[in-house]
Structure formats: structure tokens, C-alpha cells
Amino acid sequence: MAEDPNLRREFISRIGTFFIVVSVFALILFAASDISRNNPAIQAGVTQTYIVLSVQAIQTRDSAATMVAPLGLPTPTLMPVPQPGGSNIIAYLPAFCIGAIGLMVGWFLKRISAPPSKPNTRFEGIRKFQEKQREAKAARDAALAKKNAAKKK
Numbered sequence: 001m002a003e004d005p006n007l008r009r010e011f012i013s014r015i016g017t018f019f020i021v022v023s024v025f026a027l028i029l030f031a032a033s034d035i036s037r038n039n040p041a042i043q044a045g046v047t048q049t050y051i052v053l054s055v056q057a058i059q060t061r062d063s064a065a066t067m068v069a070p071l072g073l074p075t076p077t078l079m080p081v082p083q084p085g086g087s088n089i090i091a092y093l094p095a096f097c098i099g100a101i102g103l104m105v106g107w108f109l110k111r112i113s114a115p116p117s118k119p120n121t122r123f124e125g126i127r128k129f130q131e132k133q134r135e136a137k138a139a140r141d142a143a144l145a146k147k148n149a150a151k152k153k
Contacts, residue, residue, distance in 0.1 A: 009113040016109030023102030030095040 065075040 009115075012109050012113040016106045016111075016113065019102045019106030019109060023099045023106060026095045026099035026102065030092050030099060033092040033095070 061075075061077070068075060
């Protein structure tokens, strides 16, 4: 049994669309992770969790100091709040690579499954652009001629 070429082209086109959608998602993930990694507040270690832990540590130290001072015991000192480990710069690079390669594969699959363009419409955009340029030049020339005619009077 022979397979219908139109069904095959439609299937390849859908696979290309899938690659494009997944790749765009991977690129969005890469951009979002890069933006969040470059947040100045996070780099300075001033996150909500850090602030809350610091306030709790100060409150604990102060309350313990009031409890042990009458007994003549040494007052507690603050322990440093543990900082989260540094983020690996290359951690999200695979998302960018998958996104870029997936976009290329998806574009390629969409391109090979697209019907060929008709010869008369292949360069239609260039023709329209050149026509608009000619019309604009004719309008400028007419305006210049009108201006020169008004000067001569």
C-alpha cells in the first residue's frame, strides 16, 4: 500500500510545529533563569528568607540574653545564617542549546513539508517594495516640481 504524500507532509509539518513549540519553551526557560540569576537582590543575599532568618536570629539572641543575664552566664552570639550555594553559570545552558537546535530542526521540518511557492509569487515582496519606492520617488518629484513652479511665479 502506498502512503498518501499529503498526509506525510502534514505529519512532518506537525512534528516541526512540535519542535518549534518545545524549543520556544526551552528558550523562555533559559531567559527566565538567566534573569532570575542576575537579580541584584539575590546576588547580594537579600532575599525574603534571608531577612526572616536574620530577624529570627536577632530575636532569639535578645530573648536568650535577657534570660541568662540575671544568672551571670555569657550571652549568646549570632550564628551566621547559611547562604545558599552559588548558582552554576552553565546550569541552564542546555536549555538554550536545546531551544536553538530545536528551532532549527522545527524550521527545517516545516520548510521541507511546505508546498513550493509559485514562480510568479516568489519575488512578490521585492516587487512590491520596488513599486512603493517608485511611487514615493514620483511623489517627491511631483512635489519638487510643484515647489519650483511656485517659486518661478
